[in-house]
Amino acid sequence: MSIFLDKNSKVIVQGITGAEGSYHAARMHAYGTNVVGGVTPGKGGQRTPQGLPVFDTVSEAVAATGATHSCIFVPPPFAADALYEAHAAGIALAVCITEGVPVHDTLKVVGATAGMRIIGPNCPGLVSPGKALVGIMPGHVFKEGTVGVVSRSGTLTYEVVDLLTRAGFGQSTCVGVGGDPVIGTTFVECLREFKNDPQTQALVLCGEIGGTDEEDVAAFIAEHVADVPVVAFVGGRNAPPGKSLGHAGAIVSGAFGTAQSKIKAFEAAGVPVAGRPSEIPALLASEVARRGRPVPAASF
Numbered sequence: 001m002s003i004f005l006d007k008n009s010k011v012i013v014q015g016i017t018g019a020e021g022s023y024h025a026a027r028m029h030a031y032g033t034n035v036v037g038g039v040t041p042g043k044g045g046q047r048t049p050q051g052l053p054v055f056d057t058v059s060e061a062v063a064a065t066g067a068t069h070s071c072i073f074v075p076p077p078f079a080a081d082a083l084y085e086a087h088a089a090g091i092a093l094a095v096c097i098t099e100g101v102p103v104h105d106t107l108k109v110v111g112a113t114a115g116m117r118i119i120g121p122n123c124p125g126l127v128s129p130g131k132a133l134v135g136i137m138p139g140h141v142f143k144e145g146t147v148g149v150v151s152r153s154g155t156l157t158y159e160v161v162d163l164l165t166r167a168g169f170g171q172s173t174c175v176g177v178g179g180d181p182v183i184g185t186t187f188v189e190c191l192r193e194f195k196n197d198p199q200t201q202a203l204v205l206c207g208e209i210g211g212t213d214e215e216d217v218a219a220f221i222a223e224h225v226a227d228v229p230v231v232a233f234v235g236g237r238n239a240p241p242g243k244s245l246g247h248a249g250a251i252v253s254g255a256f257g258t259a260q261s262k263i264k265a266f267e268a269a270g271v272p273v274a275g276r277p278s279e280i281p282a283l284l285a286s287e288v289a290r291r292g293r294p295v296p297a298a299s300f
């Protein structure tokens with residue numbers, strides 16, 4: 001199994017005729033994702049180079065294809081409207097790749113789209129290796145296995161997954177939740193799903209400074225998943241105080257949201273924290289061995 005996404009998920013791309021939407025729709029399709037079409041207002045009736053139908057609205061796309069998932073590549077001012085439209089059409093899960101979405105827009109849309117899971121905004125998407133990929137992740141670094149991965153950083157996700165794959169740890173699902181201050185799906189929500197996924201036998205969490213997601217998930221782990229091997233990494237431990245960093249969510253106020261507070265929370269929950277990404281595979285192997293829970297190697 002996997003979480004959020006499998007080979008039966010029917011995916012549409014909102015903004016499929018734009019440069020980014022077209023490029024990544026083709027990549028998702030090539031990976032094996034069940035991409036069933038796309039949406040660009042005013043271009044309904046066209047087809048992509050892969051032969052995918054283009055619709056004027058999400059509701060038309062859903063009616064024609066039975067789409068369940070959407071991947072959104074639209075400019076920031078229109079991202080919230082794209083999410084509202086997906087929700088109104090009955091989409092179950094929407095991945096919003098768009099960076100620079102106003103925080104107030106995200107707050108409103110997350111509160112008004114009950115019943116639709118949102119990944120992002122400002123995220124790389126998610127992958128259930130061997131089943132489907134929705135977003136901008138490089139599919140070749142992923143291998144099917146039993147390690148669930150959740151990360152706030154896109155590029156760090158790819159680096160960590162590549163390290164895990166090379167070490168023989170395949171993945172069940174990898175979720176890039178996004179680096180904005182307000183996001184649709186949190187670490188805790190991902191872990192709730194992983195907890196009920198029989199394929200997932202271990203977890204790797206990649207956090208960073210800013211916000212409280214890591215502290216929240218550490219408390220959740222201590223109470224609900226203490227029997228599962230979990231390792232973590234927190235980026236930004238050497239960030240200069242008061243320095244503005246790339247992710248909009250990487251905002252530190254005093255001791256609040258610091259790398260040190262997050263590391264302390266993880267360690268208090270019994271989660272070992274890697275000092276650098278390259279240490280994660282060995283740390284995971286040690287934690288798996290300590291708990292006596294075999295994690296099958298990657299499926300090549």
